[in-house]
Amino acid sequence: MPEQKQTAINATGFEIDVIRRMTIDADPHPFKMSDFEDDLWAVQISDGNKMLGSRRFSQVIVSETGHMAVMDTMSPTLFVALKKRLSKSMRTPAMVSPAFISP
DSSP: TTTTTTTEEEOOOOOEOOOEEEETTTTOOOEEESSSSSOOEEEEEETTHHHHOOEEEEEEEEOOTOEEEEEEEEOHHHHHHHHHHHHTTTTTTTGGGGGGGOO
């Protein structure tokens, strides 16, 4: 998606937005994910510091091949609140389920 450098799309069409906290002090911004100009760029969000300071959540995950690992992430409650807020400001038509598009 050339116009949205923060959006990554896999081969099956699943989309994610790469986000980061707001820059502070000498943080580089914009923050490039690689040396290629047309590659992904992380977009700043105002709630980014909340993600970093949130209660941690750890969960055992199992891959399709049966390998296990522990995934550490942010609190699921904060994740849901953040996604709801972002869905109102960053959502593109391609990221909206057809069931939610009104005619």
